[in-house]
Amino acid sequence: MSTRILARLARSRWSSPLVLLVVWELASRSGLIPERTLAAPSAVVATLWTMLVSGELPQNLLVSFWRVGLGLSIGVAAGVVLALVAGLSRQGEAAVDPIMQIKRTIPTLALTPLFIVWFGIGETPKVALIAFASMFPVYLNLYSGIRGVDVRLLEGARSFGLSQAELIWHVILPGALPALLTGLRYSLSIAILVLVVAEQINASAGLGYLINNARDFMRTDIIVVCLMVYAVLGLGADALVRTIERRALVWRPSLIKA
Amino acid sequence: MDARLQFLADTPAAPASPAADPIVRLNRFTRRFGDVTVIDGLDLAIQPGEFVALLGRSGSGKTTLLRTLAGLDSADGQDVTVPTARAVVFQDARLLPWKKVWRNVALGLKGADIRARAQHALKEVGLGHRLDAWPLTLSGGEAQRVALARALVREPQLLLLDEPFAALDALTRLRMHELVLALWRAHGCAVLMVTHDVDEAVALADRILVLDGGRIAAQERITIARGARAELTLPLKEKLLGILGGTPAHSGLPDHVIPFPHAAAGA
Ligand SMILES: Nc1ncnc2c1ncn2[C@@H]1O[C@H](COP(=O)(O)OP(=O)(O)OP(=O)(O)O)[C@@H](O)[C@H]1O
Ligand SMILES: [Mg+2]
Numbered sequence: 137m138s139t140r141i142l143a144r145l146a147r148s149r150w151s152s153p154l155v156l157l158v159v160w161e162l163a164s165r166s167g168l169i170p171e172r173t174l175a176a177p178s179a180v181v182a183t184l185w186t187m188l189v190s191g192e193l194p195q196n197l198l199v200s201f202w203r204v205g206l207g208l209s210i211g212v213a214a215g216v217v218l219a220l221v222a223g224l225s226r227q228g229e230a231a232v233d234p235i236m237q238i239k240r241t242i243p244t245l246a247l248t249p250l251f252i253v254w255f256g257i258g259e260t261p262k263v264a265l266i267a268f269a270s271m272f273p274v275y276l277n278l279y280s281g282i283r284g285v286d287v288r289l290l291e292g293a294r295s296f297g298l299s300q301a302e303l304i305w306h307v308i309l310p311g312a313l314p315a316l317l318t319g320l321r322y323s324l325s326i327a328i329l330v331l332v333v334a335e336q337i338n339a340s341a342g343l344g345y346l347i348n349n350a351r352d353f354m355r356t357d358i359i360v361v362c363l364m365v366y367a368v369l370g371l372g373a374d375a376l377v378r379t380i381e382r383r384a385l386v387w388r389p390s391l392i393k394a
Numbered sequence: 395m396d397a398r399l400q401f402l403a404d405t406p407a408a409p410a411s412p413a414a415d416p417i418v419r420l421n422r423f424t425r426r427f428g429d430v431t432v433i434d435g436l437d438l439a440i441q442p443g444e445f446v447a448l449l450g451r452s453g454s455g456k457t458t459l460l461r462t463l464a465g466l467d468s469a470d471g472q473d474v475t476v477p478t479a480r481a482v483v484f485q486d487a488r489l490l491p492w493k494k495v496w497r498n499v500a501l502g503l504k505g506a507d508i509r510a511r512a513q514h515a516l517k518e519v520g521l522g523h524r525l526d527a528w529p530l531t532l533s534g535g536e537a538q539r540v541a542l543a544r545a546l547v548r549e550p551q552l553l554l555l556d557e558p559f560a561a562l563d564a565l566t567r568l569r570m571h572e573l574v575l576a577l578w579r580a581h582g583c584a585v586l587m588v589t590h591d592v593d594e595a596v597a598l599a600d601r602i603l604v605l606d607g608g609r610i611a612a613q614e615r616i617t618i619a620r621g622a623r624a625e626l627t628l629p630l631k632e633k634l635l636g637i638l639g640g641t642p643a644h645s646g647l648p649d650h651v652i653p654f655p656h657a658a659a660g661a
Pocket of ligand 2: 457458
């Protein structure tokens with residue numbers, strides 16, 4: 137009985153992370169890994185529980201959520217609008233695309249000092265950084281998605297007398313939707329990445345604030361809890377886009393069969 | 395046996411009387427791409443309800459001509475008369491993969507009970523049960539039937555077909571021929587069908603045009619009922635293939651394949 141379970145465990149993808157956890161726990165208990173280097177898994181779980189119960193984690197998580205949500209909304213909206221302008225008209229392309237290409241060469245995080253000078257150290261530079269960073273993947277993917285729509289489909293639809301607006305609505309936008317969703321996925325992960333850095337800017341709440349504080353008091357357990365939360369955020373973002381994709385792209389054969 | 399009975403029942407539908415006003419008329423139509431003149435002073439008239447097949451070598455300009463008739467390329471001020479009620483079926487069905495089959499058929503339709511109209515058209519092509527299917531789940535033949543339904547639901551006066559069955563297997567193609575003939579009789583529209591298959595042209599058309607050197611180089615009117623064309627096929631095929639630039643005996647190709655242009659003709 138137990139040997140069968142062990143055999144199945146050995147084959148499962150969960151086994152190696154589990155082994156790692158057990159080794160980590162044992163090493164911590166035996167004093168091989170001092171607590172100020174890395175807290176034991178059991179201590180991390182206990183800390184997670186107290187932070188949840190005290191409301192410390194939910195409150196700070198909410199603050200971070202708010203920053204990502206607002207920044208993403210602004211960034212994605214701007215990216216979509218710019219991509220539509222550049223993708224749907226030649227003049228728009230000439231006006232928008234060169235600027236976006238220049239912007240692409242500047243790493244967003246390198247703009248942090250400038251944003252602090254402009255916006256101070258409150259919420260604004262954090263949200264602005266996230267918005268700025270998440271705009272580009274959406275723009276780039278949607279723009280090339282619009283430009284890559286199958287001309288034969290466009291022509292077929294045009295031969296049935298569809299107007300320009302109807303062509304955009306029935307052919308171009310649905311055709312570019314998969315690209316938009318790819319862009320959205322990149323934007324989400326970039327937004328979380330920028331969040332981590334932006335929250336190092338003199339924050340008084342949020343996940344980054346928790347981590348900074350924990351660093352000052354050498355609370356490795358809290359740091360690990362926050363890292364876990366970041367990971368969960370990333371997984372959640374991915375799951376969100378996947379769900380949207382499943383809903384919006386039901387017509388794809390791979391998804392039809394599933 | 396059954397087949398023979400069907401032959402007897404085959405009556406030539408809507409014989410095109412020369413007196414009627416043509417529904418399509420091109421006078422000295424010319425189309426150039428840069429320095430290359432693809433269509434060169436072509437005259438063409440198609441009567442209402444007439445079934446015309448257009449043969450020609452690859453690159454002779456068949457698609458170019460059809461695109462003009464479909465309004466996909468502008469005729470830039472030339473003497474071109476085509477009805478506004480027209481519809482195209484391309485070689486690839488060009489269904490929008492993100493719209494269900496019936497929505498593809500209803501694309502661009504205005505007014506009430508669009509779904510009912512689409513459903514009726516799909517029933518006509520034998521796909522009344524695939525209304526809510528996604529296009530990418532259809533077979534090639536089914537997709538082509540949807541494309542036919544999408545064209546016919548608009549009640550066109552002129553139906554343009556650009557090698558619609560080229561990608562289908564022989565058996566499916568024969569069944570599509572029957573379907574097209576049935577639909578043509580039911581709707582009474584004029585048909586211009588581009589094809590590479592001389593057999594197909596002989597089996598379906600009232601008139602066969604051969605496009606060569608930018609003009610209609612030859613045409614054949616067939617008055618024999620469609621079912622009774624078996625004996626006619628061989629000599630007519632020899633003749634048409636001769637016009638197209640190579641007899642089957644000389645080209646060494648399967649006898650229904652139109653050879654590529656000769657080096658001299660291509661230069
Ligand atoms: N948009 C275009 N620009 C430049 N040349 C073109 C264009 N469209 C067609 N041509 C040229 O015009 C000629 C006729 O093309 P067309 O597609 O009409 O041939 P076709 O008779 O339909 O050939 P096939 O039987 O292979 O489909 C070809 O030489 C082609 O290269
Ligand atoms: Mg062609």
